[in-house]
Amino acid sequence: MRPAYSAAMSAAAAPNPFALFETWFAEAQRTEPDDATAMSLATASPDGRPAVRMVLLKGADARGFVFYTHATSPKGRDLAANPRAALCFHWAKSERQVRIEGRVVHVPADEADAYFATRPRLSQIGAWASRQSEPASGRFELEQAVARESLRFGVGAVPRPPQWLGYRVVPDEIEFWHQRAFRHHDRQRFTRDGATWRMQWLFP
Template identity: 50%
Template sequence: MTNYSAADLRLNYTRGGLLESEAGDDPFALFQTWFTQAIEAELPEPNAMTLTTVTPGGRPSARMVLLKGFDGASFVFYTNYTSEKGEHLAANPWAALVFWWAALERQVRIEGAVERVSGAESDEYFHSRPVGSRLGAWASPQSQVVRDRTHLETRLQALEAEYRDRPIPRPPHWGGFRVIPDRIEFWQGRPSRLHDRLRYQRQEDGSWQRDRLAP
């Protein structure tokens, strides 16, 4: 096996730039443009994002989740409320999101407060999911220690039999979280490490202040 040095891995970013004249004043509009371009570029799972939460003791914890909705005010994902991240957000309702679209040499960082989406919104999304995913939400005690994989598969089989001829309700412990950002930063790779970084910060009147940051 060849031993590679992480320090020797380098890439000169040359795909594009991000100027204020192109970015506009609304970070959600810019995110929509970038997200659409990531989909059109056929990137694998363009809605994949790193979610960082903080434990009650102040220790950060990060994992990948999938964005399932956004509008002009928030970003939404779904999970088990009794999972590790769910418990973190119940104790400390703030989070950070990071999108990394490597093929486009782009990163988006999002920080803000978190709240649960309404039960009706969670119901609507839950019932749009494939049957297997709906049953999986019942079968998996997310983030809890389980004996082995057979335990999960046996539980799933029992649920398949239980709900074979009737609707699958949304588990009361499963639903959505909404991240309401007060800071969004767009990063575009540029040559010689002089990357473009535009940061939007929400002001008290609801408008956004845009600043360029040094790379």
């Protein structure tokens, strides 16, 4: 079902792109058959080699957009050397795309700890067991590592691995794209201007 055009666009008139994101995201969470939090994350190495992969959005507010991952992974290494990223959501049901660009900062340890504590125990164990993106001899090597870590923690609480971090993309640009008939799409780009935001319509 096509979402109400007027609701989306009146929100867009607000100078605050986070309010519009909230409106669109809430609608995507209601209408998307799959996970509306899934977003592509693009990073680049210091020599300009881009890489993109999916991650899950775990927090969004005026401070930025949060995901969690292993700092030792290729994306973690990219971000350590070049702390800028781009995110892209595609919500097919509502015919919308949101693109976000900005610098990336670490989520404070207490916030990351609090989020990690909400994860299922086996996901917590998995975070300890995985050497993300390193070669493995096969599935069994992961299963062995999971068994080892499960024994190590026994029945006690599983703390957050020190290399498993939250990253916040602090946006300086957010673009909202809404599909219209005959590819006469709406595009609005919000650009940070000090403490405020400027909005610019773009040709589709």
